[in-house]
Amino acid sequence: MKLTEIVDLINGELLTQEKEYKKDITGAMGADLMSDVLASIKPEAALLTGLCNPQVVRTALIADIRTIIFVRGKNPDRETIRIANEEEIPLITTDLGMFEACGILHHAGLKSYELPANDDCA
């Protein structure tokens, strides 16, 4: 799924510089605990989160996350957006809640990219 399709589906807004993102997004995970994300997210996922600080972008970078979607209308600060632009991780914000945003994207074909907790993290 293209980034622009995701933005349209959840009625979101792209917060980072618009670029041509060639890589498709095929799966996602929703979480607010960064350790859960680090423990369970598969590479190349979209992350839906209610958490809104620079660490989310750092976490995305470490865990090879392709895009971050902030739910419940959260807007990250300028520093967070700056890091995201620098690292080329697109940030999207949506007014939808976590449950609804996840539901819509899952229904539209994004797979769950959340590994069982006892699986290896590689």
Place this chain on the structure above:
Amino acid sequence: MTDEHSQVSDELAESITRTEELAYELRIHEVMTENVHCLPPDIKLEEALDIFQKERFSGAPVIANGNLVGLISIEDLIRALRAGNLDVNVSEYMTTKLVTVHEYDPVVEALKTFSRTKFGRLPVLDKQGKLVGIITKGDISNGLLTALQRDYHAEELIRYRASHLFEDIVSHRTSLILRYEIRKGDFIHGGNASSNIKRALLRLGATPQVARRCGIAVYEAEMNLIIHTNHGGTLRVEVEPHKITMEAYDDGPGIEDVEQAMKPGYSTATNEIREMGFGAGMGLVNIKRCVDEMRLISSRDRGTNLYMIMYLDDKDNNLNIVN
């Protein structure tokens, strides 16, 4: 002269920063066509047309007594054809109001001239005013592409050298040490060191899987130094051909019950830290799952030492940092 290459439009040259830089860096003589086929002014247009058709030219300079006197292009020939007037000399139809550029001018000068005038080719002169070549938009796009490719190869070479670091150096034990000082409470830069470590490992030739696992482990360790120490601590990563040793150490306060600290969900973090998405008691558990070997040594007087080791000759890891 041919115009068969795709042309760099002025808009394109402006929208790509590196291309734009190159337009200033590259000199016209580096991209122009040398040894240009020139025509004398006193041959018939018929003959010029034959040459153009045979050589697939779209234009040629006209030289008399060693001096540039004009430029004849395919458009001029079409004009003559329309008028059924091919039996006159080249000098009758050639352009004599010439716009020229200098060989040591930056390429951008030629680009500006192209957008200012309607010319498709410009004669290039040396200091003495002698013709040394011709430049077209096609030459420029070719030259820029070649230069961009050179850039790319240079970058590839750097990457190659980094990934073959261990092959090139002969010693009994070669290693590369990366060290980062982590400050207590520095959430703004939290994860910065780990991102740099991950990047360095990729550059040294680690597979994305290994870089990711090491990245997650050092990130959790980095956040622990920021959250739980008295004065912050140090992250030290030693890269050897067969293993990566990551170490996080601090001078206190130490962990009271190491066994309990290793239990999933056990945490001493404050609510404030939990609100930031950390302190769920999963950090050490995550680290243990990501690395091949983990050791945690802590005492109330000496602080905490966390060792994390990743072996690179493990077949499952499918690595290419190999000596």
